[in-house]
Amino acid sequence: MTEEDDSDEHEVRNASRARDLETVVAEIRDRVDPDDDERDRLREVADRLMDRAETAATELCDGADVLQVGSTARNTWISGDRDIDVFVRFPPELDRETLEEHGLEVGHATLPEGHEEYAEHPYVKGEVEGFDVDVVPCFRLESATEIRSAVDRTPFHTRYLQTRLDEDLAAAVRVTKQFLKGIGVYGSDLRTQGFSGYLTELLVCEYGGFRPLLEAAADWHPPVELDPEDHGQARETASPSRDEEVNDVDLPFDDPLVVIDPTDPERNVAAVCSSENVARFQHYAREFLESPHTDFFDPSEPEPLTEADLSAHLERRGTTPVAVRFDAPDLVEDQLYPQLRKSLAGITQGLDDRGFDVFRATTIADETAVVFAELAVAERPAVERHEGPPIHVRGHADGFYVAYADDPDAYGPFIEDDRYVTEREREFTTAREFLESDRLFDVGLGAHVETALEDGYEVLIDDEVAALLDEFGAELAAYFEPRP
Template sequence: MSDEHADANGGARRNDFERVLTTVRERVDPDAEERERLREVADRLTERAEAAATDLCPDADVLQVGSTARNTWISGDRDIDVFVRFPPELDRETLEQYGLEVGHATLPDGHEEYAEHPYVKGTVEGFDVDVVPCFRLESATEIRSAVDRTPFHTQYLEQRLDDDLAGDVRLAKQFLKGIGAYGSDLRTQGFSGYLTELLVCEYGGFRDLLEAAADWQPQVELDPEDHGERETASPSRNEEGGVADLPFDDPLVVIDPTDPERNVAAVCSAENVARFQHYAREFLAEPAVEFFEPADPEPLTESELQEHLEHRGTTPVAVRFDAPDLVEDQLYPQLQKSLAGITQGLDDRGFDVFRATTFADDTAVVFAELAVAERPSVERHEGPPVHVPGHAEGFYDAYADDPEAYGPFIADDRYVTEREREFTAAADFLESDRLFDVGLGAHIETVLEDEYEVLVGDEITGLLEEFGRELRTYFEPRP
């Protein structure tokens, strides 16, 4: 390819890139009317909260935080976060009491929710509003709960985000939403709003961020304020259990500018870092609006499911139960722990888990696809080498008089026996009490002890009504 042709192609891609961004900006940038409406509601709520707070505690103050305060909110987002700061001399119990009183005074129709401590949530003129109490501290390193850190984030970014960078943040957020990697909840394990803002600031814009991400080589380390390693930071540990050289061992490390002991990207999974890299490369190569549009797959039909199963030749199994009454950030870690425990239990018994996942709505499902669903009635059990005294003799004596065991006999230099297998079918294991020997989430174990069902093969069509979209995503995966 000639240099002229390469330059022409590069110029065409740049033009396509800008055309796509212009289209997306029209969708994600709030217009003047939307901004004014949000500002009016936010100001009114802030004044109301401040009046109630200073009546209780003259030293209290109120500020708006989050994306709507930093001008990085996407058109159509309806979140207003009002933080009520109390002096650090106040004890935790009083802060919680005052916080709820201010919350109810600000949102008379609101209801109480609980994160690290209670707060009030409600709706005002179509906006979702949180009124959250916290301590007013000198430094984010002095925090007593995670919410105490939020005002420092807002103050830091307000000084660094101009209108152009804020616009690029909106593009980056929408891109991450489009590829399914946005959100720091423990279900998504993706990029938080604050992390996205820091990345755009660090690289100087949306395109610069994409170009950098396309070439990332994990571990990626960013330290916006050049904090460097601090002796007070808690080191990560490597696989051998020793202290690692770095204070964090996550694939993406972005040191919080307001707190050097915290990795802002800690919740971001390796999968989502890789997903961002993949789509950054794809978009830079062929820009298209579709990258900014979240996938909303149609539910998988029964005939499509049957076609997938017939083509793949695997055996699907599912453990289905009533979802525990937990918020998602409590539920999904327990689902992941249960998924890991159940799949390990299946693998340990020779059923060879091919791929597995978990879904949740009104019910919850641990779903596994097995390469092997049935095993022979006997299994091979190797003992120690014959020349190892004590252990070898103990193994031999344990099976020598077992009428149901084949052997012991010698293979190479060690004793071997073939003994009766405990479970010849995966479903038998899943329906047995031995399921409770694997690592399960505490609340999920309690639910399973009450009742659950096991679905095998074609029986998983029973999941389609509730989880048709999730099953399409599973059987028709994309990066």
């Protein structure tokens, strides 16, 4: 086959993939685009709620106004989504306490059957004719750089995107959101650490559509920095967060994906995205472009592991599973998961420091919470090696020698190469001994996790971890049968 034949065949394959991609995207659009009836129904309910909120707000406070925000305001909501976000803006001269009081009063007037929830400040949440409605107070400001709480940014985001999203781009956003949901990376909550709706909209605008975004992401080399409004030097007002030792302190953000907020140059919209989820998006962008299929848009939960499945995995892997299980702290997920991850890091470091060599680990939560790890080493000798400083470092070397010379339980000190070495009794010879000891509380733990552990916990080793299957069978399946 000639080089020209190879080129022709390559072009044919590319054209075929392009047709397949267009067919898949058209099918997904049919699924995710709201129809006229759905749009009309949402508009009717939203207008009624807005009128109710505006009446209550203006009676309470001169200068208050109301606007709809979020995906339903920007025409990027997916068919079946039932969220209506009503923001009540109050003049900036109002104090925070009064804003909260007025906000709740307007919320209850708008949603008589609603209940109060709390983010940075309280708001009212309820359901109206099948729609989930939030009524949220904020300050009416001239610039997003003047914000007093995170919600103050949201009206600026809505205004910015409403002027940039035409129907084609809005449709591309809906397809992109469904793709991100399908591969498990949609959501800016601290459990998911993925792509928010606002970030998704900015990326689609930046690249001009769903396919161009995937083609760009497939070739990203993190850290990737995007600056939709070309703030340029304004970014340098952000506090540098990079590491001086690797000579990159000139960049203000140390995240794998940096998208400078068009309305606030000191904020990275993608800051919550974990490096794993940025990489996961890249992986599936390449997979989809190579072989377009609707399966990429369908979230899939693994079948829960059976006890036989778990035993087979453990036998095949030859590792030692350990789990610390305790009652999950009564926290919202955005508070719980950072504490669980901190505790996971602390406990695994504690295991590593004692020679048990954590192979892989995770943390999961529902009614109970679990720090789960596989160990490459289950049991250590009764003694451990402890190296002192080189003998020519006289002061430190003398101190080391004196500390162990008269210890009847230590072997040595003796000299190996140029330093003193002693072999002393090991504090813990098994992971269970460490995990069941008070030394567990010496590692870095989340504050509420530490309190929960103080109230009581259990340690599960080897086959005992099967006790987790009833509550966490699907999560353990995801752990033992991982996919990108």
